[in-house]
Amino acid sequence: MSKDILNEITNGIVHLEYENVKKLVNSALEKGIKPLDVLEALRRGLEKVGEKFEKQEYFLSELIMAGEIMKDLLNILKPYLLSENPKAKGKIVLGTILGDLHDIGKDIIKTLLISSGFEVYDLGIDVPPEQFVEKAKEVDADIIGISALLSTTVPTTAEVIKYLEKAKLRKKVKVIIGGAAVRKEHIKKYGVDAAVNDAMEGLNIIKAWMETK
Numbered sequence: 001m002s003k004d005i006l007n008e009i010t011n012g013i014v015h016l017e018y019e020n021v022k023k024l025v026n027s028a029l030e031k032g033i034k035p036l037d038v039l040e041a042l043r044r045g046l047e048k049v050g051e052k053f054e055k056q057e058y059f060l061s062e063l064i065m066a067g068e069i070m071k072d073l074l075n076i077l078k079p080y081l082l083s084e085n086p087k088a089k090g091k092i093v094l095g096t097i098l099g100d101l102h103d104i105g106k107d108i109i110k111t112l113l114i115s116s117g118f119e120v121y122d123l124g125i126d127v128p129p130e131q132f133v134e135k136a137k138e139v140d141a142d143i144i145g146i147s148a149l150l151s152t153t154v155p156t157t158a159e160v161i162k163y164l165e166k167a168k169l170r171k172k173v174k175v176i177i178g179g180a181a182v183r184k185e186h187i188k189k190y191g192v193d194a195a196v197n198d199a200m201e202g203l204n205i206i207k208a209w210m211e212t213k
Contacts, residue, residue, distance in 0.1 A: 012045065035080040039077055039111075081111060091140065094106060096149075097156050099156060106147040113145075142172075142174065145177075146175065176195070178195070
């Protein structure tokens with residue numbers, strides 16, 4: 001039963017059926033389906049919309065619409081994702097790297113981090129590398145999280161590492177990059193500590209880092 005409704009949520013996102021998906025999400029939550037499972041169903045739908053865009057079956061307007069639907073539904077999910085332990089587990093500076101205006105992936109991981117008890121400082125989109133480091137120094141952050149959807153913007157993450165080294169913060173601050181264009185080989189290539197294209201994987205890595213501090 002829960003699998004059926006989750007599949008319907010995914011398909012609803014693919015077909016851009018906002019009102020229908022909203023009802024399905026509320027229904028799933030009322031029935032006790034785990035919020036993280038609902039979030040994953042939404043994420044899968046958004047991923048499929050992205051695939052349709054790449055195949056030119058969808059245009060930019062559909063891609064934007066799917067993103068707006070996702071933002072609204074994340075607001076519904078947030079109260080259900082509240083952590084049972086509100087004590088802050090760590091401080092993380094988050095943002096989408098310079099040259100990239102996408103914020104859906106960033107907003108997903110932000111929701112997961114807040115719900116897991118992290119103190120999140122969201123710098124928004126199109127963030128210059130030095131701004132990540134300035135904010136990390138200001139708030140005494142443990143981690144910098146960089147979102148990069150476009151393959152052309154991923155290399156800019158190496159600049160964040162350079163600024164961290166210049167500020168003598170590299171040993172103290174972990175850096176994770178995430179996004180559709182991110183690959184494991186980017187860890188060595190750009191000098192970051194982790195590279196993921198799955199929000200839950202990123203969350204688990206961040207949690208593990210803080211547990212060993």
